[in-house]
Amino acid sequence: MSPALISVAAGELRRVARERGLAAGLGAIIRGGVPVPCSATGLTLLPVGVLGEVAAWRLPGATVPADRATVTVLAHALGETEGLTQVRIVARGEQVPSQRTAEPEPDDAVLLLASVRLGLLEHMLEAAVAHLNSRIVDGRPLTTRQMIQAAVADTVTVARTIAHVLDDPELPGGALAEAHERLDEAGWTVTTLFGAGGYLREHPVRCLYVAGLVHDAWHTDDYR
Amino acid sequence: MDPDDELEALRAQAGEHAAQLRALALSVDAAPDRVDEHLSSPAMQAVRGLDPIALGARRTVAMLVELARGDAGMVLACPGPALAGVVTGIIGSPEQQERLRSAVADGRGWAFLAITEPDVGSDATALRTELRPAGDGTFRLYGVKRYIGNGARARIGVVLARTGPGPLALRAVLVDGASPQLRARPLDMVGLRGAQISELAFDGMPVGPQDLLGEHLSPLRRGMWGVMQGFTTVRVQIAAMAVGTSLAVHEYVHAQRRGWRTGELAVLDRAHAEIAAVHRLTQRAAAAVDADRRHTHPASLAKLAAVSLARTVTRRLPRLLGRGALLEHPLLEKWWRDVCAFEFMEGTSHIQRLHVAQHCLKNGFDHDN
Incomplete structure (x- = not known):
């Protein structure tokens, strides 16, 4: 995908994730023809119902066209709460080696995933602030507490910064890995704002846990 | 028995049960309502017998770190008096x-x-x-x-x-x-x-x-006073389980490959040094609880540090195993989920930060302790 297309897609994916959630954001990436990254043994996560629209799979070091792969659908308890399924890919026949460069390029999917995670973070931050506004302690909403305000300000700062990081058409892989790292941290900050309620599987903030799992399944090996 | 030898003996005793706890961990995680099928296991019976008040915090921490090295979720699934x-x-x-x-x-x-x-x-x-x-x-x-x-x-x-x-x-x-x-x-x-x-x-x-x-x-010592002392005791236990889980992840990841690259070994070594430091911090907090349960801030500090450590370790070390490590290794995925619970138990990190800050602002900074 060209840098210009990625830039357009990133803004749209951020909006889709913010308004319609993780599965919708990942589905949009996959429908855009971006190969889906998998582990060395072919495991990955993707939304239920998009298997037929996968163009190709990215095993470490090789790209496998969808019509040359056998797919087994597996259960994943946490992933299913967000409408995702786990699959195992086995390539049939000869594989197409991925291009090797001095500094490996990250998968487009990992770049676009960052936009989806950013949209989810923004949506969950808004939900957290609404939740904290309704929590009254000592006669005041929790949003009047300085520690809460600091957490909100830090999260907004990270979100705004990452939005500009992802605007860069020549973004180096290391910077993308760092952006995902900061999304992990900011996501955890937002998750804790919901208290123990955010640790329930039925709570909407579970999308940040599951998005972290997708990042684990999709991230580029060479940046760690 | 020399106190250090005694702690070492307790660690060894607990360590014997860790493998069995780990072997049961994924099935109990998948079906927690069926844990009673495993109650006769020697490991679950051993955890049941653990009495933190009779043992004191130092001995309890020594054992909990080893048991959580097996699986902290299983430790908390075991029957017994627990926090009550x-x-x-x-x-x-x-x-x-x-x-x-x-x-x-x-x-x-x-x-x-x-x-x-x-x-x-x-x-x-x-x-x-x-x-x-x-x-x-x-x-x-x-x-x-x-x-x-x-x-x-x-x-x-x-x-x-x-x-x-x-x-x-x-x-x-x-x-x-x-x-x-x-x-x-x-x-x-x-x-x-x-x-x-x-x-x-x-x-x-x-x-x-x-x-x-x-x-x-x-009347002053009946209600919240006793519960607050209980919180202090339990915060050190949670820190111990966070340290134990961090050790479990480190050992598990390290054991998956024989040939590590130099840079990867450096990541593992750095993590191990951090785990060891927080382990010592937790042991010091346990000693402080044994000396006087009214001093809350060492326990808060240990929990704050250990929960943050466990989050970092469970998130970052699996990446050394490559893309999809949390899917390839269900135990690593379980531990990654489990340690998030420590944040919400017996006071969040925000609460622990307040305890630590209030103590330091009131009493000054005792840099040797």
Whole structure:
């Protein structure tokens, strides 16, 4: 995908994730023809119902066209709460080696995933602030507490910064890995704002846990 | 026995059970309501016998680190007095301690400690569960508690409730888990699923004088005072489990490959050094609890550091195994979910930060301790 297309897609994916959630954001990436990254043994996560629209799979070091792969659908308890399924890919026949460069390029999917995670973070931050506004302690909403305000300000700062990081058409892989790292941290900050309620599987903030799992399944090996 | 030798012996004893706890971990995580199928296992029976009040914090921490190296979720899934035993041990009468002990003595019974409530968390000043006088010297218990470990399957438990406004009106009571005035349901949690975290609704449960903990103590020491001391004790235990889980992840990841690159080894070594440092910090906190349970800040500091460490270790080290490590290795995925629970137990990191800051601002910085 060209840098210009990625830039357009990133803004749209951020909006889709913010308004319609993780599965919708990942589905949009996959429908855009971006190969889906998998582990060395072919495991990955993707939304239920998009298997037929996968163009190709990215095993470490090789790209496998969808019509040359056998797919087994597996259960994943946490992933299913967000409408995702786990699959195992086995390539049939000869594989197409991925291009090797001095500094490996990250998968487009990992770049676009960052936009989806950013949209989810923004949506969950808004939900957290609404939740904290309704929590009254000592006669005041929790949003009047300085520690809460600091957490909100830090999260907004990270979100705004990452939005500009992802605007860069020549973004180096290391910077993308760092952006995902900061999304992990900011996501955890937002998750804790919901208290123990955010640790329930039925709570909407579970999308940040599951998005972290997708990042684990999709991230580029060479940046760690 | 030399104290260090004694701790080493306890570690070795606990370490013998760690492998069995780990072997059961994934099946209990998948089906927490079927944990009773494993209750006769020597490891679960050994954890059941762990008495933090009798052992003291240092010995308990030494054992918990090793047990959590097996699996912390399994430690919390084991039957026994658990946190109710800690609070009853601090403010309960000998008769109440015996009542709790005998309720779970057959090795197939759980106990709960119910403090946290919907909407107010564990903010003691805002707790709404109440003990209404029945007019004959007894009370009726009304209210809802949430995020209570082993609550839905417990035979007995301790509930914090208020008899009126103000901190001195908070009382801890020993209640029967099978009471018809108690409705309990397990909650579907992201992690630590073996602990069957639950919601409990009390609808007029009778509470007699024999159920009130701390009747033999002064009013100042009956309710929140005892619970706060229990919190301090348990915070060190959570820090120990966070350290144990971090060690488990480190060992697991390291064992997956024989040929590590230099840069990868450096990541593993750095993580190990950080785990060792927080382990020592936790041991120091345990010693401080043994010296005086009223000093809360060492326990808060240890929990703050250990929870942050465990989050970092469970998130970053699996990446050394390549893309999809959390899918390839379900135990690593489980531990990644489990350690998030430590954040919400016995006070969030925000609360621990306040304790640490308030202590330092009031007492200055004791840089040697």
